[in-house]
Amino acid sequence: MGWSMVKIAFLLHLFFCFSLCVSRASQGFEHASGVRTLTHEIPNHHEVHCSRERSRVAWQIIEEYLMPFVDEEEYQLPNKCRLHPDNDMFREQEQHKVHVDTNEWRCGFCKKSFRAEKFLDQHFDNRHYVLLNNTHGRCLADLCGALHCDQKSELKKTKKCNPAAVARNRHLCEGLADNCFPVSQGNKASRLHELFHRQFCDAHTCNGRQKPFSRGGKKQSSVFYLAICVLTLMLLPVFYLLVFLHQREMKKGIQDLKRISKAGRKTKPS
Numbered sequence: 001m002g003w004s005m006v007k008i009a010f011l012l013h014l015f016f017c018f019s020l021c022v023s024r025a026s027q028g029f030e031h032a033s034g035v036r037t038l039t040h041e042i043p044n045h046h047e048v049h050c051s052r053e054r055s056r057v058a059w060q061i062i063e064e065y066l067m068p069f070v071d072e073e074e075y076q077l078p079n080k081c082r083l084h085p086d087n088d089m090f091r092e093q094e095q096h097k098v099h100v101d102t103n104e105w106r107c108g109f110c111k112k113s114f115r116a117e118k119f120l121d122q123h124f125d126n127r128h129y130v131l132l133n134n135t136h137g138r139c140l141a142d143l144c145g146a147l148h149c150d151q152k153s154e155l156k157k158t159k160k161c162n163p164a165a166v167a168r169n170r171h172l173c174e175g176l177a178d179n180c181f182p183v184s185q186g187n188k189a190s191r192l193h194e195l196f197h198r199q200f201c202d203a204h205t206c207n208g209r210q211k212p213f214s215r216g217g218k219k220q221s222s223v224f225y226l227a228i229c230v231l232t233l234m235l236l237p238v239f240y241l242l243v244f245l246h247q248r249e250m251k252k253g254i255q256d257l258k259r260i261s262k263a264g265r266k267t268k269p270s
């Protein structure tokens with residue numbers, strides 16, 4: 001009775017871990033892939049002075065390190081707040097990206113397919129540029145200094161600290177905190193104002209002691225999940241073996257075990 005329960009628990013546990021691992025691993029694989037192809041649309045220059053890539057990094061930072069707390073407080077970002085989704089000129093396009101398969105990205109507006117995300121980006125720039133309206137400072141990339149985009153993307157790790165740049169970013173950061181979470185708006189806004197400072201603004205110093213995103217974020221990296229999965233899968237059999245041995249010992253008693261070990265010693269080659 002006890003042993004069959006252990007078996008069922010073991011199988012369930014194994015299945016759960018395995019499915020989790022597979023889903024995590026495939027996610028990581030999809031993100032890592034990006035096959036190049038020569039067939040792409042001819043660039044059509046509609047000058048937009050805002051980096052799509054950096055805007056995407058800024059958006060990821062907001063999604064990961066700010067929105068979980070905003071959602072938890074059930075707080076509505078004011079429209080004038082530059083972190084509001086409506087103030088990201090690429091948001092509508094990004095929401096119309098359909099990642100069909102590893103090598104297939106589809107445009108949600110006209111259903112055209114592309115072999116890599118960057119070609120879909122080019123397609124958006126060429127065919128759907130009307131949506132890119134930057135009239136009211138809707139470029140999230142401009143906030144990258146305040147939001148520590150470089151820290152996140154780990155592309156530019158500058159050792160030297162520039163006090164003027166740090167002061168500028170801190171000022172930008174504090175401006176965001178004041179506009180998005182006005183203290184006069186009540187307790188929720190005050191708490192988030194405080195959090196925004198801890199999470200983003202406090203790290204704008206040259207002393208190097210404060211790290212950005214000190215309050216943590218939503219998602220763990222897939223590498224971390226994979227490591228946990230592998231470890232769990234490796235340790236599970238050991239755990240169940242121990243449970244099994246313990247149960248057997250309880251059932252048969254120490255006397256039986258002694259007899260078995262004596263018999264084992266006799267058969268050993270000398």
Ligand SMILES: [Zn+2]
Nearest residue numbers: 107109110111
């Ligand atoms: Zn399209």
